[in-house]
Structures are given as structure tokens and as C-alpha cells.
Amino acid sequence: MRVKIIFIVIMSIILFLSIAYSEQNFGAENIILEGGESGEVPFPHKMHQDTLKDCNICHELFGQEIGSIEQLKVEDRLKAKQIMNTQCLKCHRDTKKAGEASGPISCAACHTK
Numbered sequence: 001m002r003v004k005i006i007f008i009v010i011m012s013i014i015l016f017l018s019i020a021y022s023e024q025n026f027g028a029e030n031i032i033l034e035g036g037e038s039g040e041v042p043f044p045h046k047m048h049q050d051t052l053k054d055c056n057i058c059h060e061l062f063g064q065e066i067g068s069i070e071q072l073k074v075e076d077r078l079k080a081k082q083i084m085n086t087q088c089l090k091c092h093r094d095t096k097k098a099g100e101a102s103g104p105i106s107c108a109a110c111h112t113k
């Protein structure tokens with residue numbers, strides 16, 4: 001009896017964890033970000049998820065929805081270029097300096113017209 005109950009409890013936990021994991025929404029693989037007068041910024045989202053692992057490195061400042069950065073700018077809760085400067089550029093510069101794999105730093109490498 002006892003063994004059966006323990007077995008059922010363990011199976012329930014495994015089932016719960018696998019549902020919770022499969023239901024996590026990772027969002028689009030690639031996202032086009034609004035880049036103002038400098039032009040749109042194609043952003044390889046999945047590549048960053050795979051490389052960085054931690055969602056909050058970026059999402060501590062904005063939500064997991066398309067358009068959330070622009071919405072926060074409209075509401076004056078984010079400054080223009082704040083994400084670009086404090087996240088994208090900062091990390092690409094830091095990783096480059098450390099001699100690690102890094103992303104673009106020049107305007108035209110991110111912004112497309």
C-alpha cells in the first residue's frame with residue numbers, strides 16, 4: 001500500500017513538471033524590434049536564449065510580449081535606447097572585451113533600413 005502511494009506521488013510530480021516545462025512559452029525564434037529613425041533591428045531571440053540560458057538577463061526590464069519595449073517607452077517607463085545601451089550593446093562590448101563570442105556593436109550591423 002505504502003509503496004503504491006509513494007509511486008503515485010512520484011508519478012504525479014513527474015507529470016506536473018513535464019506539463020509545466022512544455023507549457024513555458026519561449027516566444028518567436030526571431031523578432032523584428034522597432035529601431036526608430038535608424039531602422040528596424042532583426043533580433044535572433046532563440047539564439048540568445050540558447051546562449052544565455054537566463055531569461056531575466058533581458059526580461060527583468062520588459063515583459064515577454066511582442067511590443068512590450070515600445071509600450072514601456074510610450075509610458076515613459078523606459079528611455080529611448082535604454083535597452084539598446086544597457087542590454088544589447090553593453091553585453092556585446094563586455095563579451096568582446098573578454099574575448100568571448102559576441103554580437104554586433106556598429107549601428108548598421110543591428111539596424112537595417
Ligand code: HEC
Pocket residue numbers: 024025026027028031033043045048049052053054055056057058059062063064065066067068069070
Ligand atoms: C537577449 C535578450 C533576451 C533573452 C535572454 C530572452 N528574451 Fe524573450 N524577448 C526579448 C525581446 C527583445 C523580445 C521582444 C520584446 C518587444 O517586442 O518589445 C522578447 C519577447 C519574448 C516573448 C514574446 C514573443 C512572442 O513571439 O510572443 C516571449 C514569450 C519571450 N520573449 C520569452 C522568453 C523566454 C522564456 C526566455 C528565456 C528562455 C527569453 N525570452 C529570453 C529578449 C530576450
Ligand code: HEC
Pocket residue numbers: 033034035036037038041069073079080081082083084085088089092103104105106107108109110111
Ligand atoms: C546590438 C544592436 C544595436 C546596435 C549596435 C545599435 N542599436 Fe540602436 N537600437 C537597438 C534596439 C534593440 C533598439 C530598440 C530598443 C531601445 O530603444 O532601446 C534600438 C533603438 C535605437 C533608436 C530608437 C530609439 C527610440 O526610442 O526612438 C535609435 C535612434 C538608435 N537605436 C540608434 C542607434 C545608433 C545611432 C547606433 C550606432 C551608434 C545604434 N543604434 C546601434 C539595437 C542596436
Ligand code: HEC
Pocket residue numbers: 041042043044048051052057058083084087088089091092095101102103104109110
Ligand atoms: C547578456 C548578453 C547579451 C545581450 C543582453 C544581448 N546579446 Fe546579442 N549576442 C550575445 C552573444 C554572446 C552573441 C554571439 C552568440 C554566438 O555567436 O554564439 C550575440 C549575437 C547577436 C547577434 C548576431 C547574430 C548572428 O547571427 O551572428 C545579433 C544581431 C544580436 N546579438 C543582437 C542583439 C540585440 C538586438 C540585443 C538586445 C535586444 C542583444 N543582442 C542582447 C550576447 C548578448
